[in-house]
Amino acid sequence: MSLAVVIAGLAVLGAVLAALYGLGSLVPRHLQEGFRSWVFLGPAVILVSIGLLVPAIRTIYLSFFDDASKKFVGLDNYIDIFSGRNTRLTVFNSFLWVVVGTALTVIVGLTIARFAEGMRAEKVAKSAIFIPAAISLVGAGVIWGFVYAGPPFNNGLLNRVTSIIPGLPTSMGGDGQRIWMVERGFGPLNPPQGLPGFNTLLLIVIFIWASSGFATVVFSAAIKGVPEALIEAAKVDGATDRQVFYQVVLPYIRATIVTVATVTAIGGLKAFDIVAATTGGKFGTSTIANEFFVTKFVQGRNGLGSALAVLIFVLVTPIIVMNRRAQQRAEEMMGA
Amino acid sequence: MSTANTTIVADELAAPATTKAIPKKKVKAGEPMGTSVGAALSSPLGRAMVYVLMVLWTVPTFGILVSSIRPEVDVKTNGWWNWFIDPAFTTDNYARVLSSSPGNDNLWHFFLNSLQITVPSVILSVGIGLLAAYAFSWMKFKGRDWLFVAVVGLLMVPLQMALIPLLQLFTGGAHFTIPGTTFTLTLIPYFHLKSSIYAVWIAHTCFGLPFCIFILKNFVSSLPREIIEAAQVDGAGHATVFFRLIVPLSVPAIASLTIFQFMYIWNDYLIGKIFAGTANIPVTAKLAEVTGTRGQSWHLLTAAGMVSMVLPLAVFFALQRYFVRGLLAGSVKG
Numbered sequence: 074m075s076l077a078v079v080i081a082g083l084a085v086l087g088a089v090l091a092a093l094y095g096l097g098s099l100v101p102r103h104l105q106e107g108f109r110s111w112v113f114l115g116p117a118v119i120l121v122s123i124g125l126l127v128p129a130i131r132t133i134y135l136s137f138f139d140d141a142s143k144k145f146v147g148l149d150n151y152i153d154i155f156s157g158r159n160t161r162l163t164v165f166n167s168f169l170w171v172v173v174g175t176a177l178t179v180i181v182g183l184t185i186a187r188f189a190e191g192m193r194a195e196k197v198a199k200s201a202i203f204i205p206a207a208i209s210l211v212g213a214g215v216i217w218g219f220v221y222a223g224p225p226f227n228n229g230l231l232n233r234v235t236s237i238i239p240g241l242p243t244s245m246g247g248d249g250q251r252i253w254m255v256e257r258g259f260g261p262l263n264p265p266q267g268l269p270g271f272n273t274l275l276l277i278v279i280f281i282w283a284s285s286g287f288a289t290v291v292f293s294a295a296i297k298g299v300p301e302a303l304i305e306a307a308k309v310d311g312a313t314d315r316q317v318f319y320q321v322v323l324p325y326i327r328a329t330i331v332t333v334a335t336v337t338a339i340g341g342l343k344a345f346d347i348v349a350a351t352t353g354g355k356f357g358t359s360t361i362a363n364e365f366f367v368t369k370f371v372q373g374r375n376g377l378g379s380a381l382a383v384l385i386f387v388l389v390t391p392i393i394v395m396n397r398r399a400q401q402r403a404e405e406m407m408g409a
Numbered sequence: 410m411s412t413a414n415t416t417i418v419a420d421e422l423a424a425p426a427t428t429k430a431i432p433k434k435k436v437k438a439g440e441p442m443g444t445s446v447g448a449a450l451s452s453p454l455g456r457a458m459v460y461v462l463m464v465l466w467t468v469p470t471f472g473i474l475v476s477s478i479r480p481e482v483d484v485k486t487n488g489w490w491n492w493f494i495d496p497a498f499t500t501d502n503y504a505r506v507l508s509s510s511p512g513n514d515n516l517w518h519f520f521l522n523s524l525q526i527t528v529p530s531v532i533l534s535v536g537i538g539l540l541a542a543y544a545f546s547w548m549k550f551k552g553r554d555w556l557f558v559a560v561v562g563l564l565m566v567p568l569q570m571a572l573i574p575l576l577q578l579f580t581g582g583a584h585f586t587i588p589g590t591t592f593t594l595t596l597i598p599y600f601h602l603k604s605s606i607y608a609v610w611i612a613h614t615c616f617g618l619p620f621c622i623f624i625l626k627n628f629v630s631s632l633p634r635e636i637i638e639a640a641q642v643d644g645a646g647h648a649t650v651f652f653r654l655i656v657p658l659s660v661p662a663i664a665s666l667t668i669f670q671f672m673y674i675w676n677d678y679l680i681g682k683i684f685a686g687t688a689n690i691p692v693t694a695k696l697a698e699v700t701g702t703r704g705q706s707w708h709l710l711t712a713a714g715m716v717s718m719v720l721p722l723a724v725f726f727a728l729q730r731y732f733v734r735g736l737l738a739g740s741v742k743g
Contacts, residue, residue: 082529106548110544110550117537117622118560120614120615123578125570135573184462188456194463198463201463202463204467204722206672207722209678209696211678211694211697212718215700220469285466291737349678366679369573382572386570393565
């Protein structure tokens with residue numbers, strides 16, 4: 074059924090565009106190019122406007138209204154986000170995702186790209202790190218559920234490992250439904266219930282696992298692009314391998330590091346799939362993007378939901394600005 | 410980094426990942442240390458770290474692969490590593506998750522949903538993106554530059570910003586009541602797209618277009634001007650140039666982008682869950698549902714997870730270099 078619809082739809086779309094293109098010959102000669110440009114551009118511009126631009130503007134508008142989109146409430150929705158204990162934790166968690174997730178992804182990526190270079194197992198190593206990039210984040214959540222799983226089935230890998238080490242608890246607690254998250258406390262610190270951080274860090278590990286492949290591949294390509302002469306010159310000057318990496322290679326690929334960090338940070342800010350597929354936001358693990366989903370698509374609250382979407386957008390902006398600045402600085406350095 | 414660098418980087422990645430395959434580095438066969446870059450960067454400790462990370466990165470996936478072929482009793486009593494001591498093989502878990510009989514998850518149906526969602530969405534976003542990329546590169550019209558900046562600028566907008574209004578559009582069209590009156594204009598009528606696969610196609614196409622246009626424009630605008638001008642001198646119009654020159658010459662970029670989009674859309678969860686409706690959701694969304702409803706049925710969860718991953722993993726292993734090239738084109742930008 075669907076295949077026929079696809080073919081018919083594409084045929085209709087093609088026919089309409091062809092007809093419009095043909096109509097171009099009726100247009101005065103000097104306007105023809107402009108007219109035909111819009112035949113080429115039309116579908117993209119219409120779709121992007123209807124699907125992205127106008128909705129984004131409308132989301133900003135809706136964020137100043139109540140949940141039924143009837144009454145203007147000013148900044149109330151935004152005040153709600155920052156005054157609720159729950160939502161404050163959510164914002165804090167998203168902050169952790171961005172900072173910890175990005176930092177460790179970049180470090181893992183750089184480590185593999187640096188040390189795998191020239192290794193006999195280089196290709197295998199990179200593929201191994203890269204496989205998670207082909208797996209959906211929901212799938213990643215399921216995979217790691219089996220690492221974190223606790224009693225009663227005792228089939229979690231992490232529990233097995235921690236049970237070998239004396240002093241660590243053999244069980245990581247849970248609530249029956251989801252049996253691997255820390256509900257009470259963990260380890261010597263034994264934090265009280267609801268303390269932010271630990272569970273979220275466990276989820277961030279999944280994110281790092283999923284995004285390091287991308288970082289590795291991009292870094293590795295950038296490192297291969299460092300001119301050999303530069304490295305040889307440094308070595309002639311007596312630089313150690315460490316110094317070559319930190320003082321020649323790293324500055325050279327700085328722009329690439331910034332780009333990868335930006336992409337990863339934005340990914341962390343939008344963290345939803347992993348949270349939804351593992352805890353569903355329970356045990357103090359919700360993020361802004363998860364809260365957005367729950368608020369709008371479970372609770373049906375348009376106002377607060379829109380405000381959370383705008384918050385994601387607002388938080389993306391400084392990341393992009395920082396990226397631009399760092400890129401420019403990197404370009405200036407390269408130019409000098 | 411300049412655009413020229415991007416191309417070099419992308420070309421290198423298109424070659425196999427071993428440094429030996431890159432001729433300009435002049436590595437003699439059998440030379441143990443690889444290139445001078447490699448020699449300068451590797452160390453025994455570093456190599457050990459790579460092996461540790463390799464293990465950490467593969468073991469979790471391997472664990473669910475092993476679990477998925479273990480009998481229910483085994484999965485529920487001990488960890489997958491016991492399989493090496495007590496190997497028992499079964500396909501029951503797969504049979505159950507794929508089965509359409511009542512009480513089972515009917516994952517095959519959702520696997521097909523994913524295909525029905527992904528293939529048209531990829532064709533639409535890449536096709537429409539290529540048309541626009543051509544116009545942005547080789548056609549003259551007013552406001553070309555700022556329009557391109559505007560379209561690419563939309564890459565910055567998180568898709569969460571568009572979801573609520575887009576859902577409203579799909580569930581009732583767009584209407585505008587003129588302030589102070591009761592007169593309502595219908596801007597876009599209701600097309601009965603609520604909870605349909607068409608809504609998912611449209612959403613994926615809209616959200617994917619800025620990226621596709623960005624990548625394809627980079628490529629299409631770097632094609633040699635002489636070829637295109639020569640064709641135009643011979644009387645070829647834009648349609649001819651597009652279909653006879655641009656499309657065949659852009660095959661490498663189209664291939665990379667197609668694979669990238671395929672992986673991205675197949676692995677999507679949010680859009681599919683919101684727009685598709687219960688019967689049409691993709692396999693990722695079904696997997697998330699299984700995680701919630703069958704939290705205790707570990708044996709089924711593993712098999713379901715594997716089913717959702719098998720196609721992207723196959724594509725990944727078969728076409729890794731194109732996928733990598735797509736990734737690089739998107740990130741190492743000028």
